[in-house]
Amino acid sequence: MGGIGAGFRHPNTLNLKNAASYSDIDTLTFVADLGFTLQNGNFSENDVKVNARNAYISHMAMQFRILPKVGMTVGFVPFSNVGYNYSNQELVRRDEDGEITATNSYAGTGGIRQFMAGLGWRTTEWLSLGMNASYLSGDITHSVINTYSSTDIQSRVKTYNAEMGALKLDFGAQGTIRFGKNESLVLGATFTPSQRLESDTYVTDAHSTSDSTVIADAFSFPDLISAGFTYKWKNHMVGADVSYETWSKATFFGQKTGRDRLSASAGFMFRPDEMSRSLFKRTSYQVGMNFSQPYFNVGNSKGPMQFGVSAGLSMPLTSSYNSMSYLHISGEYVRVQPLVKGMITENYIRINLGVTFMERWFMKLMVD
Numbered sequence: 001m002g003g004i005g006a007g008f009r010h011p012n013t014l015n016l017k018n019a020a021s022y023s024d025i026d027t028l029t030f031v032a033d034l035g036f037t038l039q040n041g042n043f044s045e046n047d048v049k050v051n052a053r054n055a056y057i058s059h060m061a062m063q064f065r066i067l068p069k070v071g072m073t074v075g076f077v078p079f080s081n082v083g084y085n086y087s088n089q090e091l092v093r094r095d096e097d098g099e100i101t102a103t104n105s106y107a108g109t110g111g112i113r114q115f116m117a118g119l120g121w122r123t124t125e126w127l128s129l130g131m132n133a134s135y136l137s138g139d140i141t142h143s144v145i146n147t148y149s150s151t152d153i154q155s156r157v158k159t160y161n162a163e164m165g166a167l168k169l170d171f172g173a174q175g176t177i178r179f180g181k182n183e184s185l186v187l188g189a190t191f192t193p194s195q196r197l198e199s200d201t202y203v204t205d206a207h208s209t210s211d212s213t214v215i216a217d218a219f220s221f222p223d224l225i226s227a228g229f230t231y232k233w234k235n236h237m238v239g240a241d242v243s244y245e246t247w248s249k250a251t252f253f254g255q256k257t258g259r260d261r262l263s264a265s266a267g268f269m270f271r272p273d274e275m276s277r278s279l280f281k282r283t284s285y286q287v288g289m290n291f292s293q294p295y296f297n298v299g300n301s302k303g304p305m306q307f308g309v310s311a312g313l314s315m316p317l318t319s320s321y322n323s324m325s326y327l328h329i330s331g332e333y334v335r336v337q338p339l340v341k342g343m344i345t346e347n348y349i350r351i352n353l354g355v356t357f358m359e360r361w362f363m364k365l366m367v368d
Contacts, residue, residue, distance in 0.1 A: 001267025002288025006228030019130025022120025
């Protein structure tokens, strides 16, 4: 549904973006959810185009109730991934002796992993509060290599290395207004305070000599505030989110090059007939879209903006007295559009696959 989450609340459905939704799980249900993503990326710069394919686990999580009106979720979510390798060539000098060209190569590897646990508490019939606590850990390496066609000019290799870890907290709230048995409005909000990451970060510059510089307070996250809603009637749901991130306060390898970002997303879900014998009528269908402003600067200009559209379905696989499984399939198109001429344009096509297992625990059977 376009990535909405602040106001999304559905019984026995995982929503990791707002911990307040965890309180909606019923007493007897255990939910396990696993997701994979297959991605094809197309990168174009001037007349050069390159494709890259990869696959990764998008999330693993479990949800269950631990106390009356209190639900808990534990899981693993990749926080960020770094993976690129490209180069360009430029003319340095042309004279009677020939041409001298320079080749600039850029590469990056690593990522940050997020291990999380959260609680959602239904304080009243209409208000729920929640909190996620996550531990982030990982490593990132960026390298820039300058080589020349002439042996008279020395090459240069500059490498950025970082190993980091931090505790991240996310707070959420949701309020539910019911208009009838099959109609309700959910209003939600989340807040993630800014956080400095503990890291071991240094830069190595190898030219005529090799020097290493340690960077203190190299990384920090921005504040994140989001608000949204979902409106449900019968077998329909529509929703939207708006979020604001203070990237201008964040640091990356000791530098502040970010700009505050506003993002928006919206989605719609429809299930023809939940009680039908037809598989396709019991399947949920979703569509969504999202848009994000640039969150960093390139010199004195804005970085690229991003927009995407998605469509998918959630299909029940098995249904018995005490268990239910769902298969989730969705497709997504994302475009990262630069606002500065000469930058790389990115186009992604993603296929998301997910499986949800629901088991009912401690249910008593009545025997005649």
